[in-house]
Every structure is written in structure tokens, then in C-alpha cells.
Amino acid sequence: MEGRRISANPRPRSGRRVSASKKRPRVDGFLNSVKKLQRREISSRRDRAFSISNAQERFRNMWLREEYDTHDPKGPYSPVLPFKRTKVIEIVAARDIVFALAHSGVCAAFSRETNERICFLNVSPDEVIRSLFYNKNNDSLITVSVYASDSFSSLKCRSTRIEYIRRGKPEEGFALFESESLKWPGFVEFDDVNGKVLTYSAQDSIYKVFDLKNYVMLYSISDENVQEIKISPGIMLLIFNRATSHVPLKILSIEDGTVLKDFNHLLHRNKKVDFIEQFNEKLLVKQENENLQILDVRNTELKEVNRTEFMTPSAFIFLYENQLFLTFRNRTVAVWNFRGELVTSFEDHLLWHPDCNTNNIYITSDQDLIISYCKADSSDHWTEGNAGSINISNILTGKCLAKINASDGRPKVEERKRRTGSSCMIRSTVAEALEDITALFYDEERNEIYTGNKNGLVHVWSN
Template sequence: MDGGRRIAVSPRPCSGRRILASKKRGRPDAFVNSVKKLQRREICSKPHRAFSVTDAQERFRNIRLQEEYDTNDPKGHCSMVLPFLRKRSKIIEIVAAQDIVFALAQSGVCAAFSRETNRRICFLNVTADEVIRSLFYNKNNDSLITVSVYASDNFSSLKCRSTRIEYIRRGQPDAGFALFESESLKWPGFVEFDDVNGKVLTYSAQDSPGIMLLIFTKVGGHVPLKILSIEDGTVLKSFSHLLHRNKKVDFIEQFNEKLLVKQENENLQILDVRNSELTEVSKNEFMTPSAFIFLYENQLFLTFRNRTVAVWNFRGELVTSFEDHLLWHPDCNTNNIYITSDQDLIISYCKADSDDPLSEGNDNDITCEVLYRVPGMAGSINISNILTGKCLAKIRASNGFPVEKQCSCCDVECGCRSKVQSSSSRIRSTVAEALEDITALFYDEERNEIYTGNRYGLVHVWSN
């Protein structure tokens, strides 16, 4: 399903956009695994918000570390909380809505922070045994949808809840209401949020699915496929696609009328399902990516492989390669990547320049009493133009120092050291530390702020 965000049931969250119910025993067919292993994020666009290269460079000029939030509470978000919810864990997802930043930790704890007060408002976990798996901001009614599993039913089924942002702002996360209560969201059920069409798809284990592309078990040298209407589930087309019998399927994906099929050590096939026109891209030019992102407005797609990003069109042509955008993680995690709504900019956590003197870690004191840091390498946050591949701006350890505030004596030209000492009092991390081990990234286009989370459960705000 194009634009999907599917979520699976498990005590520990994953970073995928589609949320699946977990299977307790046995394993799904290996073919299905190979098809589903690619992580997708489809992006829709908004008109009249494009920026020129100059505008983008100006927008990201002088971005600095401004605030630091901590998602961890050793006492837990409520009494009798599950032990693993008290543990500090990495941030896996960040969502911003108006003046609130939501940070989801791998443990399943989700915290809400106010950008107005820079304080934690509340935890979104309503009960002691709730493990939140993923977040979705519904702009249509200004609410946050949380997808959770619970210890009370052995983490076996998905539960969705919608909470108005105004209630969360008041510190009332329990004022929300349950969604899809009639659905049996156990294995192989799932919930999928369709960003593009503004719809939510649920697959109940007791009902028939209604996704756009159905991929059936491989039969001999072909795989049966069906394309369904996203509106009512009507079968629009049934067909089979020929495969090499003894070759593993790397992925099968659909983007509008285009079907992308890739088998191990074989050419990429791009099939137009309307007229059966087939385009092949040499396996030497297009190698299997670890993930890709569809760009709806531009009719392009991004591929991620071995830390590199490339842009392709559906004629099988390479459109863009990036000059300075070497991703930090070898296996792409799309939670560390943000595409602007106009699909003109990509913001990613990248490897820092080798000549940056602060990119090699440091021996500073531990920044928080409960953190026992091992000095590491600081990366950089790179902002690049998708169509040209040019790097427009970069936040790195040598240029992201916190903005200094006025000293207490109010004399602008006094040179008083208190000016530096009083700045960013809530920030315990150095800039280099804030750029280490980033595990989630989000760009708030309205506020022009970048939010990053790291493996220590800390959230950092970057703004100018």
C-alpha cells in the first residue's frame, strides 16, 4: 500500500512504518520475509512551500544546539510500572505537533515536551503495562494516535488510541479514546497509516485485507499479484509476474502504476501494470538497497545502500547522486532521515568530515549522573537538495555551539564571562556529545527546528 506505515506487535518497538502483529510460534514464508524486509516511507507534498537553494541555505544558517530533554524517569511514569520501562533506552521515533515534541524510546515509553516551557508535560503511557510501539500525528483533527501493546494480554494484540493535542498540552493523556475496537489486531493483523491518502488501514486476522498490492506465495516460476482499490477493496487487476525459479526475491514494491521487482543478482524490473511495458536496469547499475523512499510529487524514488543516497526515476535512470551526504548508519534507518513536504530537501544524520577536530570524541565529564558515556565519534546533520545533490548546510561539532544568552549585568559590551556561563543551563551535553549516536531525527517545518534523539534517551533541539 502506497504511503503505508505498518506496525507490528512486540514488547519492543521497531522503526518501520507498518505495524504488524507478532506471531508466537513458527515463521512466515521466507519469500514473504524477503519481500517485506525493505523499510518504506512515502512522502506527500504540500504546494506553495518550495524553497530556492538560497532560501534553504538562509533558513538553516546558524542553527545551534538550544535545548535538551530527557525521556527517562528512573521511578517510572506511574506506580507498578514494568521494570524495562524504567530503563534508559534509545530514542526510535520523534514527532512534533504545534509546540509539543513527542519522543518514543525503544523501551516503549513516550514522553511529551513543551517547546514553550521546555519542560516535560507528561508520559503518553496511560497504564503501567502499556508499551507504545509507534506514533502518528493526525493533522485532520489535531490529535496523536498511539499504537501500543500490553503485558496484560502478553503483548499479543495492537491497541490504538487517539488523543487530542489540547488534552496532552494540559497533561491529560488519558483523555483520549480507543480506535478500531471491533478489529482483532493479532497476528497476522496490522495497522497501516496512509500519509498520502489520509486513511488508516487495519487488517484483522478475522477479516479480509484491503491493501493496494497483494503479493501471494510464489508458485513455480511466477508470483501471483492483485491490485486492490484503497477505497473499497475492489480488485482492480489480477496478474502474475515471471520470476527466476531459483533466485531469492529481494523486493516487490508498487508505486502508483509502477511495479518494482528485484531478485538476487538479477536486473531491476520496472513494470507498468497498465500496459505491461517492462523496463530493466542492469544489476551493475542498480544494486539492492537497504531501503527506499517514494517521492510522490516528483515521481522519483530515493535508494539507500552502504551509507549512500541516490535518486532514480521510473525509467530506470539515475537522477541524482549526493556530493556530501554519507549516512552514519550503514543499514539505513529512515527515522534518521527527514524529507521536507515539498520533497526538495533531505535532512540526515551523516558521517562528519574527517578534518573536523571535534568529530573524534572527547574526554569530557559524564553529562548526566545516570549516563556512563564512552567517548565516541560525533556525526553531523546534513541538509542537501534532492534534485541537485548539493549540500546546503551542515550542523557539526565545530559549528553547532549553543547560542549564548545575555549576561546578568545586561551590559552588551561588558565582556563578562557570565554571558557564556549562563547560556543553555538545561543542556548538559556538549555539542559533540549531542551529535553522537543519533538514533532519530525530525524537522519541524513550521518552527524551523530540528529534533534529534540519541541512544541515551536524550532529545536535543537545534534552532536558529
């Protein structure tokens, strides 16, 4: 998912940007000049019934196939990384390699061909990796790290070609954005939608935009009054410090920083702003205990949604393919359109984690399916333990198409090697593998789901 923002806050894993942006065509311009997306909207597909049937078949009979361990008591040697097990917080797969990042800051790479650990990506004994990003533009993995020698206060980015990692040589990567001071509250954000990188240097209050293909700086924005920047296809929304009764806004071209629109949005006095979000020509504004406002910035047409119908969510995911957006609130997911209408409520899709941790949610590139770690159905006799289920649901209909749970009838797997001579073995039962899942990723090319848990184990589910 990836368009993500990583903050330089010493507190781990803060400031992540939520958006669905996998395999997205690059777009230019603004509003009516935004290029039409190449894929048909799922709502207009004539073969929708076949698509649903195909999805059900893809995920039918998925069960536990492999188990990888991110923990190694013998390494990597580091004076700052604990030797104890920590939970998996992020999983990324690329080119038959599975990358698993543990909360400790250790990141391990595993081969799906040999089912063995290739290497650790930590190339320095004082390096703590905070986040991962697969850059498909140049087939490389970007790691974002902090270092003990810097009191863990500054973000450092590194790009390593997948081929180097496959050879077990992560040290052959190179540093990115070395000229930038990314101390708290600085950040770096990778935007796969537009193929851009946004950095913020708090030291001099300068935002910079880089090309994700070659990391060349394109332009900078220097304004101490900019409070926040939101990115959507083709454009950036600059949110300035609010005045008493309005908030100044600017819409810029993502390609060259040209100002496309400069305007003020009226606010209720003395009311906190819950959020301001931009999606193409639609501006979403919500204040505390007020209605949701959906403003069309082309013609200033304003649509309001009653506050009792639309309550402030904990997170959004914008679906660029079909002009919809997901909201997450109190473990539930809902789908809305930009007329402020509820499109879908999901059946049997109660999220396990109360906070919307997008590392436990995957949206397919066609944006027709959502895969999540959920609470098990109350009728499931395994629910007395901590085992949840992996639910695959159709985004447009809300129907649960498939589910991986502890009572799927598959035999329990105990201490057996998956292939002769391999150090890889499955110690967990299906129920144990479904306990306390902390990260989830779906490899669409291999049709495999990878999950990580609190014990630092990664499990592979396939059919």
C-alpha cells in the first residue's frame, strides 16, 4: 500500500500515510486533465460474476505451507538490537523474495525458491530499520533507518537492487537524500501513485520533491506556514496554518510545483479540524461535531453529509480505480462515494486490531478485493483462543469470498521439514499461525499470502 510517510520521530512507527496505490498508472495535470485510468472500473465490469468466482477459486483451500523466522540468536551482531524475539511489523515481497521487518529493527530476506533466509539487510551494527519500500521503477528495495550513533534522531534512506539482495550482498546499495536533514519532525514519503518522493527538512522548513525513478530533485517548497501536504494523483494539496474562520489552501501540480488553485475554505470558529483530505477535484473537510463537507474545487459545489451518518474515521484508503474511498472506524470498514453515499458495509469483516494498522490490510491492484486479519466468527470453535482469521472480501459488494481460519479441516503441521536439506521447518499449527498476526502481505503474482506474528515468525499461505 504504498504511498507511505515515515517520520523522524524517535517513537517507532509513527506518522504513516494511509493510501492504496499499488501498480498505479502515472498521471499528470489536474482535475479534468488528469488522465483516465487504464483499467475499467469494477462497478462497470460485464464479467463481474466471473471475477468474483475467479477470486473465490484463487483463495480456495489456502493453507499453511512454510514458516520463516526473523530471529537469529547468533546475529546480526549489534550493540543496539535486542537478541529477544520481537513482532513482525512489516512484510514486503518482490521477485520471489519476502522481506520481513521486526519491531527490533532487524530486517530479514527469505527466498521463496529455496525457502531459506538469504541475509539480513542491516549493514551497520548500529542500524535500526524503520520501514521498507519496494521501488518497482528500478527494481530496488528502499530501507529507511535510524542509527544509534545519531541518537536515532535522523532518518537515513538506502536503495539496494533486488539482485544484490538475492546474492546476499545488501551492503552494495547506496545512500539516498544525503543532503537532507530528516530530523524530527522531518519525514520522507514515498508516493507510488505519481512516482515521487516528498521530503521535509524541519531544520529549514523546506519540502522537496524527487523523482522516484532516478532520485533527481525536481523542485522545492519553502514556506514556514505550510502545516501539512497531502498527495493525490497529479496534484498536491498544501494546507496552511488556519486563521480564525478559514484555512488557506493551495493545489499544486505534482510534476513541477506550479500553483493550480489558491483559495480559502471557510471553517466554523473554535471547532477543531478533524481532517482535510484531497482526492482529485474533491476536497473532504470534517470539523469536530460538524457535518462532512465535500467540496468540488472546480465549481465550488458543496455537498454535506450529516455527522450522524459519517463519523470521523481513524483512517482512509482512497480507491483511485473506481472513485471510492474506504473508511476505518471501531474495527469496521465501509466504502463511500464522493456524493457522500455509503456504498458498502462489509459482512463478516471485523478487524482484529482496533487501530487501523495498514500492515494488516491489503488492497489488490485492481482494487476489487480487501484482505484483512479479522476476528474469527463466533460460531468457530477456535475462538476461545487468540486465533483470528484471514478474510478476503469483495470491496464493491462487501461479501466475504474466502477465509483462512483454524477450523478449515487441514491437518495440523508439526515439526516437519518442508524439503530435504533445508533448515526451514514448520513448528506452528494452523491455529498458532493465526494467533496475534501483526503484519500481512499478498503476493499477487504468486497468489500467496504472507503473515507475520508477535513471535517474529512469517507464515506462507497458498493453495
